[in-house]
Amino acid sequence: MATLASLLPGLAVAYLLARREFRGRALLDGLVHLPLILPPVVTGYLLLLAFGRRGWFGPALAELGIVFSFRWTGAALACAVMGFPLMVRAMRLSFEAVDTKLEQAAGTLGAAPAAVFLVVTLPLALPGILAGAVLAFAKAMGEFGATITFVSNIPGETQTLPAAIYTLTQVPGGEAGALRLTLVSVALSMAALIASEWLARRAKARLGA
Amino acid sequence: MIEVSVRHRRGAFALDADFAAAGRITALFGRSGSGKSTLVDVIAGLVRPDHGRVVVDGVTLLDTEARVRVPVHRRRIGYVFQEARLMPHLSVRQNLLFGRFFARHRSGGPSLDAVADLLGIAPLLERRPAGLSGGERQRVAIGRALLARPRLLLMDEPLSALDAARKAEILPYVARLRDEARVPIVYVSHAVAEVARLADTVVVLDCGRVAACGPAAEVLRRDALFPGRDTGETGALLPLRVAAHDDAFGLTHLDGAAGRLTVPRLSLPPGSSLRVRVRARDVLVAREAPRGLSARNVLPGTVVAVTPGEGAHARVEIACGEAVLVAQVTRLAAHELSLAPGLPVVAIVKSVAFDEETMGVVEI
Structure with missing residues (x-):
C-alpha cells in the first residue's frame, strides 16, 4: 500500500531532480533524503507533529475525512516516507540514464513533452523504476522506528511485521509465532526480489540488450 | 522555400x-x-x-x-x-x-x-x-x-x-x-x-x-565551398546522359552540353542522366589540340574568365558549348599561355580522373 501510494509522487520527484533545474532543487533533494539520515524515531515524531490529531495538518485533514493517527493509513504514511528516499534515488538514476537525444528525436516526430515522457522516457527507465519500487517495498516491510513513534503498535491496525515480531519476542511462549512471522518476512522479501529481477530482465530483453 | x-x-x-x-x-x-x-x-x-x-x-x-x-x-x-x-x-x-x-x-x-x-x-x-x-x-x-x-x-x-x-x-x-x-x-x-x-x-x-x-x-x-583555400576539389558540375558503352575497352560515353566525355564503364543503361563533377585540378588547358595524347577527353572551348588565386594557382573558366568547365592551372602557366577571356583553347581531362567520388551515379 505504502509502495503504491508513493509510486507517483516518487516518479514526479525523481523526474524533477533528474531533468529540471529549478530554484529550491537542493532543498527538495535534501528534504527527500532526510528520512534516510535521520533516526527513524525522529522522523516518526515529526510525522506525529505534522499529521497527529492535534498536529499542524491533522485537524484540517480530519475534516476531509483523512485521519492518520493510530490508523493503518498512518502506518502506510510512515512506511512511505521512510521508503521514499530509496525509491527516488533509484528512479532518478534511471531517468538520468535515459538519453535526452532520444527525447529530442521523439519531439521532432511530433510527440508533445507529456507523450515523450509516457512513450519514451518512462519505458526506458522502467527497470530502474521497478528496482526503486522494490527497495521502497523492502524498506516498508522492515519499517519499525518511525511507525511505532507515529502511530504506536496496534495489532491489526498499525503493526508492521518487525513490530509484530518484536512484540512476540517480548512475551513468554511467543517464539513460535515470531519464527513463523520471520519466515513470512523472508518469503515476502524473496518474492519481491525475484519479481523485480524478473520484471527488470523482461524490460531489458525488450530493449534487445 | x-x-x-x-x-x-x-x-x-x-x-x-x-x-x-x-x-x-x-x-x-x-x-x-x-x-x-x-x-x-x-x-x-x-x-x-x-x-x-x-x-x-x-x-x-x-x-x-x-x-x-x-x-x-x-x-x-x-x-x-x-x-x-x-x-x-x-x-x-x-x-x-x-x-x-x-x-x-x-x-x-x-x-x-x-x-x-x-x-x-x-x-x-x-x-x-x-x-x-x-x-x-x-x-x-x-x-x-x-x-x-x-x-x-x-x-x-x-x-x-x-x-x-x-x-x-x-x-x-x-x-x-x-x-x-x-x-x-x-x-x-x-x-x-x-x-x-x-x-x-x-x-x-x-x-x-x-x-x-x-x-x-x-x-x-566559383570554388566557394572552401573559403580562403584553393583546393581544386570543385569545378564544373555537368548534367550528362549516357550515350553508349564501349565494352571492349570498358568505357562509357557521356553526352552533354560540353560535348562528349569518355569515362570508365558505368553500370547505367544508355539514356540515364547523371551528374558529373569535373574537378578543376583534373583539367588541363592547351592552346591547340595536342597530338598523341593519352587523355580521352579533349573539349574545344573559349576562355571566359581567369581568376588568379592567392598562391601559385589560377582558375580558368572555359565555355565548352553551353557548359562551363573550370581548370586549375598555375599562374605561371596562365601567364605563359597568355590565357585571357575570348581565347580559344582546348580543355583536356583524363578519363581515369572520373571516379566514384566525382561521378554522380545517382540519377537526376
Missing part, C-alpha cells in the same frame, strides 16, 4: 547566418565547428536562438521579434540525426510508425509500405534496432522522419557515422527521396561528393557566417 535568419551566441561561438533557398535539396556545407548543426537545430526548434526567424513554405516557425516560437513537436520538421536515434524499446515497425501516430490527423505522405520499399527496409520491420547494422538503422531513421508527414526534412550528416560501403548504400536512397518523396530537404554535410551529387542549392558556412549561397553548379564553379 526556406528562409532562415539567425543570430545566436554561445560562449566564444557566434552564429550569424541568413539564407533563403528554394531547391529540393539544400546543402549546408562547412567544416566541423562552422555552425551547421546549430543552424539545423534552430530550424528544428531544438536550440532557441537569441534572435532569429525561420519560415518554411510561408509558415513562420520562429520569429523572436514577433515572439512567435512554434514548439518542436508542432513544427512538422523531420530530423535525421547523425546517429539514427531509434527508440531501442520499439520494433522497426513501431519506430517507423512513431511519427505517423502523432501525424494521424493529417493526410498525405507515403504509406508505410511505400517507405519500406523506397528504403529497402521491408524485411526488417519486425526486428529491433539493436540487431540492425549502421546503414540499416539510418535508413529506418529516414523512413521514420518521412512517415511523420513533415513539411521539411533535415538531415544532419546522416552518412558521417558510416563507412564508405554503407555511404554508397544510402546515398542512392537519399537521391530517390529527393526525386520521389517530394519533401524539401536540408542536407548538412562536409563531403564535397555528397553535395555535388545531391544538392540544388548550396549554403556554405564558415565560422558561423554564410560564406556563399546559390545554385550548386555555380557555387562549385
Whole structure:
C-alpha cells in the first residue's frame, strides 16, 4: 500500500531532480533524503507533529475525512516516507540514464513533452523504476522506528511485521509465532526480489540488450 | 522555400547566418565547428536562438521579434540525426510508425509500405534496432522522419557515422527521396561528393557566417565551398546522359552540353542522366589540340574568365558549348599561355580522373 501510494509522487520527484533545474532543487533533494539520515524515531515524531490529531495538518485533514493517527493509513504514511528516499534515488538514476537525444528525436516526430515522457522516457527507465519500487517495498516491510513513534503498535491496525515480531519476542511462549512471522518476512522479501529481477530482465530483453 | 535568419551566441561561438533557398535539396556545407548543426537545430526548434526567424513554405516557425516560437513537436520538421536515434524499446515497425501516430490527423505522405520499399527496409520491420547494422538503422531513421508527414526534412550528416560501403548504400536512397518523396530537404554535410551529387542549392558556412549561397553548379564553379583555400576539389558540375558503352575497352560515353566525355564503364543503361563533377585540378588547358595524347577527353572551348588565386594557382573558366568547365592551372602557366577571356583553347581531362567520388551515379 505504502509502495503504491508513493509510486507517483516518487516518479514526479525523481523526474524533477533528474531533468529540471529549478530554484529550491537542493532543498527538495535534501528534504527527500532526510528520512534516510535521520533516526527513524525522529522522523516518526515529526510525522506525529505534522499529521497527529492535534498536529499542524491533522485537524484540517480530519475534516476531509483523512485521519492518520493510530490508523493503518498512518502506518502506510510512515512506511512511505521512510521508503521514499530509496525509491527516488533509484528512479532518478534511471531517468538520468535515459538519453535526452532520444527525447529530442521523439519531439521532432511530433510527440508533445507529456507523450515523450509516457512513450519514451518512462519505458526506458522502467527497470530502474521497478528496482526503486522494490527497495521502497523492502524498506516498508522492515519499517519499525518511525511507525511505532507515529502511530504506536496496534495489532491489526498499525503493526508492521518487525513490530509484530518484536512484540512476540517480548512475551513468554511467543517464539513460535515470531519464527513463523520471520519466515513470512523472508518469503515476502524473496518474492519481491525475484519479481523485480524478473520484471527488470523482461524490460531489458525488450530493449534487445 | 526556406528562409532562415539567425543570430545566436554561445560562449566564444557566434552564429550569424541568413539564407533563403528554394531547391529540393539544400546543402549546408562547412567544416566541423562552422555552425551547421546549430543552424539545423534552430530550424528544428531544438536550440532557441537569441534572435532569429525561420519560415518554411510561408509558415513562420520562429520569429523572436514577433515572439512567435512554434514548439518542436508542432513544427512538422523531420530530423535525421547523425546517429539514427531509434527508440531501442520499439520494433522497426513501431519506430517507423512513431511519427505517423502523432501525424494521424493529417493526410498525405507515403504509406508505410511505400517507405519500406523506397528504403529497402521491408524485411526488417519486425526486428529491433539493436540487431540492425549502421546503414540499416539510418535508413529506418529516414523512413521514420518521412512517415511523420513533415513539411521539411533535415538531415544532419546522416552518412558521417558510416563507412564508405554503407555511404554508397544510402546515398542512392537519399537521391530517390529527393526525386520521389517530394519533401524539401536540408542536407548538412562536409563531403564535397555528397553535395555535388545531391544538392540544388548550396549554403556554405564558415565560422558561423554564410560564406556563399546559390545554385550548386555555380557555387562549385566559383570554388566557394572552401573559403580562403584553393583546393581544386570543385569545378564544373555537368548534367550528362549516357550515350553508349564501349565494352571492349570498358568505357562509357557521356553526352552533354560540353560535348562528349569518355569515362570508365558505368553500370547505367544508355539514356540515364547523371551528374558529373569535373574537378578543376583534373583539367588541363592547351592552346591547340595536342597530338598523341593519352587523355580521352579533349573539349574545344573559349576562355571566359581567369581568376588568379592567392598562391601559385589560377582558375580558368572555359565555355565548352553551353557548359562551363573550370581548370586549375598555375599562374605561371596562365601567364605563359597568355590565357585571357575570348581565347580559344582546348580543355583536356583524363578519363581515369572520373571516379566514384566525382561521378554522380545517382540519377537526376
